[in-house]
Each structure stands twice: as structure tokens, then as C-alpha cells.
């Protein structure tokens with residue numbers, strides 16, 4: 001089995017004030033894009049700073065492609081775009097990237113080709129000779145991305161890479177990251193932009209109060225959240241109880257309701273207390289794991305003499321999932 005790009009075991013950083021992150025164990029395969037989500041103050045930046053060797057863990061261990069974090073070997077494999085960056089305002093964009101190339105001990109002749117190519121790649125080709133003080137926030141963020149990529153790293157850590165970008169800039173950054181992924185690079189993305197994680201990442205973790213709440217493949221997490229809707233005729237509350245008992249699922253009346261076949265609007269109350277229940281056409285909803293489960297439920301509905309008019313599913317967007325999972329928890333993601 002190949003060595004994982006990132007492997008952490010119970011990695012913990014506890015600041016003097018008790019904050020930080022605790023017992024984070026994840027594995028990220030080579031060439032994977034991993035999304036790290038969490039509300040403000042959850043501990044995402046702390047975790048990344050440990051991986052790139054900027055702060056020392058309180059306990060636990062971690063390795064990058066088999067090399068202990070903090071070692072020169074591990075550092076030589078990575079590129080890092082910090083969340084709070086500040087570049088020398090008096091330098092030109094080209095000079096800033098050149099400086100980073102020199103810090104990586106890149107030969108001048110190699111850097112002379114690499115720097116303009118990188119500036120072009122991040123959309124600063126025309127502005128490389130302008131001073132940083134004339135750059136917008138978005139341009140500075142792209143400059144940061146060029147610096148993070150200067151040594152052609154195997155693993156790229158990006159802490160909120162699109163926070164200062166407009167929607168077009170975000171799409172351009174996403175395209176750059178997609179190309180890096182195609183080239184087999186590993187991407188670790190801290191982001192509040194859930195759509196970014198949804199579109200780019202294979203797997204993800206949700207951090208809150210310094211601990212991982214959930215993790216898995218993005219598609220798995222979303223599949224678990226798929227809501228199915230069944231439009232049925234001949235519905236009675238008794239049948240719903242029966243279905244719940246048989247399936248162990250939480251089947252309920254959907255807020256999306258239909259006209260009854262006699263043209264009257266069904267309300268939830270009418271269905272519980274009304275008279276014309278045999279004629280009721282309603283939408284039922286339930287969270288299901290798979291299409292097989294939906295097929296099984298279809299069969300039960302028909303077996304019970306109800307008419308099945310339509311089946312549809314609504315996939316919860318990652319954003320809804322995030323808000324639903326984190327709401328009700330400490331909003332700032334910090335421990336009490």
C-alpha cells in the first residue's frame with residue numbers, strides 16, 4: 001500500500017487558554033483533495049499550522065508522505081497559502097514570487113522561467129511588474145497561491161484560498177486547483193465556502209470545538225442526507241404508522257402537499273382528523289440511504305393498496321448539511 005500523503009494520529013494542540021484542536025486522526029491519500037470544514041474558531045488553522053511545521057503539537061503524531069511533520073524532508077514537499085498573508089508592498093508581484101523561489105533554493109535560471117509561468121497561471125501575467133501596494137485583495141490572494149506553488153509541491157495546504165475573491169476569481173482558483181489535482185497533487189483545503197469543498201473535494205471532515213464531528217467522502221455524506229419524496233393516493237395516518245413500524249424509518253408528511261383528487265387542498269390536520277382520507281393524495285418524505293431502500297419502500301406502499309403517483313429525491317446541499325449539523329452547537333465553534 002502506498003504511503004498516505006497526510007496521516008495524523010490523535011494530533012492535539014492545546015493553547016494556554018485551553019483552545020486549539022484535540023485528537024484529530026485523519027488519513028489523506030496521494031492525489032486526493034480533502035476539505036476541512038468548521039465554523040470560526042473550530043481549530044482548522046491550528047491543525048494546518050501543525051502540519052506545515054509552524055507550531056508544535058502538544059501530543060499525537062503526524063507524517064507527510066511518511067516524513068515526520070516539522071522535518072525538513074516534510075517541509076520540502078509542501079506548499080502553503082496561509083489565511084492571513086501579507087506581502088512586501090514595495091516589491092512587485094514578480095519579485096515576491098522570485099523571493100519565494102530563492103528561499104526554496106531554486107536556481108536562477110529555473111526561477112526565470114517558473115516565476116512568469118506561475119504568474120500567468122494565477123491570472124497575474126499582465127500585472128507581475130506592478131508593486132504589491134497596487135494589488136487588490138483578490139490579486140494578493142492569487143499572488144499567495146503562486147508563492148505556495150513555486151516549488152511544485154506534492155501537497156498543497158490552502159487556508160481559505162478564495163476568501164477575498166469574487167465569484168469569477170473563485171472559479172479561476174478552482175480551475176487551477178482542479179488542474180493540480182489532475183496532475184496527482186494532494187490538496188488540503190480549509191474553507192468556509194462549502195460549495196468549493198463540494199465541487200473540488202473527494203473527502204471531508206467537519207471540525208467543531210477542536211474535535212472532528214463527522215468525516216467521510218463528500219458523496220457518502222451527501223447520500224446519507226438524501227431526502228426522498230413519495231406522492232401517494234389512498235393515504236391514511238394508520239398506513240404511515242404501519243410503514244414506520246415495518247421499515248424503522250422516520251416517514252412523515254411533507255410540507256409539499258397536493259390537491260386531493262376532488263380538488264380540495266389537503267392539510268396535515270385534515271389528514272389526521274378529516275373524513276375523506278381514502279381519497280387523500282399526499283407527499284410523504286423520509287431520509288433514505290440508497291435507491292434499493294427507496295424501491296423497497298415503493299413496494300410496501302403499493303402492497304398496502306396505496307397508489308404511487310411519483311417518486312422524487314432532494315439532495316441536501318453541503319451548505320444545508322453544514323448549517324444543520326453545526327447549528328445548535330456552540331456557534332463560534334469554541335469550547336465553553
Ligand SMILES: Nc1ncnc2c1ncn2[C@@H]1O[C@H](COP(=O)(O)OP(=O)(O)OP(=O)(O)O)[C@@H](O)[C@H]1O
Pocket residue numbers: 015016017019020038039040041042043044045046047083334
Ligand atoms: N496562539 C493562540 N493562542 C491562544 N489561542 C489561540 C491561538 N491561536 C488560535 N487560538 C484559539 O484556538 C481556537 C482555534 O483557532 P483557529 O484559528 O485554529 O480556528 P479556525 O477554525 O481556523 O478559525 P477561523 O475559521 O476563524 O480562522 C480559537 O478559539 C482561537 O481563539
